[in-house]
């Protein structure tokens with residue numbers, strides 16, 4: 268992009284820029300999960316020698332054997348890069364001594380109290396600080412509250428005595444990857460990057476520009492951190508709004524899906540969001556609370572976030588209530604009824620069950636005495652409370668008192684489902700094309 272320039276002022280920056288442009292820079296990625304592995308693959312594809320670092324030896328062994336454990340990365344692609352010597356993985360952080368760049372993509376969950384859990388960033392940065400050397404570019408990608416890079420990471424790295432913007436470089440670049448999205452992947456999602464100093468931003472933007480299609484430099488790490496929180500808060504609140512509209516429509520006997528489809532015909536000023544069984548995944552239910560936690564320190568309450576969090580959190584209860592009511596209409600109590608859950612991952616066509624509302628729905632159903640089973644082609648087994656459950660076949664729908672569609676995987680045979688089941692609660696409008704008295708929509 269035209270906004271990406273080559274650093275000229277600091278000698279170290281210029282040397283690093285030259286290494287980046289010539290592909291002699293050795294690239295590191297800390298945390299080889301849904302974000303880190305695709306990033307490592309993209310830089311290896313762009314011609315860099317890439318080393319992934321992860322605490323989990325199972326993952327580093329798989330990478331070194333060229334076996335992918337991330338849906339968006341094909342084993343064939345990974346194996347080719349490993350065989351060509353472009354990508355390797357290790358659990359040993361001392362490799363940082365040989366690296367020129369390091370991206371950090373470790374988890375940022377919430378503690379039980381809904382406060383940010385910074386322990387993963389803290390641990391990864393302590394290791395980086397230990398092996399920090401002149402000419403290293405460090406980029407934090409984990410989603411976090413504004414100020415993390417400046418207030419938490421920079422002091423750790425500065426303990427070395429090396430000077431930021433001159434001896435080493437530090438940026439924040441939010442990760443926007445959307446697992447399972449066939450259209451937008453790491454390479455073609457525009458990459459926002461902000462550095463601690465102007466030289467940091469320049470070298471960070473130059474680095475990404477080698478492997479990714481669009482780079483968007485911004486003026487500071489705080490701006491880059493806040494961009495991600497705006498995006499995810501926007502999504503969380505709009506889903507909260509549409510979930511509340513769904514509850515209202517249910518009370519008034521109006522089909523909320525029809526309303527949204529019709530409203531979406533407005534060519535400006537409206538963007539459709541869809542209701543569902545609740546929020547899931549590692550981002551939308553969590554990230555906004557990083558913002559509300561931080562902003563509370565300045566005496567500002569994030570009221571929209573709290574409210575949307577409450578409404579979204581009610582959705583699994585609402586779905587269970589719908590199941591209970593639907594069974595009651597068939598003169599069956601929920602207690603001892605067989606309920607089969609279709610789909611347990613937090614969204615369509617992926618295998619990630621982190622924060623999935625399906626888990627809440629299943630636990631609530633069990634608490635009401637229902638006999639719960641599930642089917643999910645992407646999730647062969649699942650931990651529910653203290654026990655492990657295995658996915659059953661879709662044909663089990665014929666033996667269930669009620670089927671609930673929690674995740675609308677595209678491989679499900681919905682026509683067969685409508686044929687087999689006696690009662691279906693559809694929380695995703697997966698059965699939009701079907702008309703049957705068996706179907707109860709959200």
Ligand SMILES: NC(=O)c1ccc[n+]([C@@H]2O[C@H](COP(=O)([O-])OP(=O)(O)OC[C@H]3O[C@@H](n4cnc5c(N)ncnc54)[C@H](O)[C@@H]3O)[C@@H](O)[C@H]2O)c1
Pocket residue numbers: 297298299300301302303320321322323326372373374375387390391408409410411442443444445446549550
């Ligand atoms: N998954 C997504 O769709 C997505 C999208 C955008 C942003 N993010 C953000 O990206 C970050 C990473 O998310 P993810 O989904 O890739 O997580 P993940 O759990 O899939 O992967 C994180 C990896 O980091 C490793 N790890 C943990 N601590 C480590 C340490 N100290 N040193 C080295 N490795 C360590 C773990 O073993 C794991 O392999 C989070 O902040 C998340 O919010 C995720």
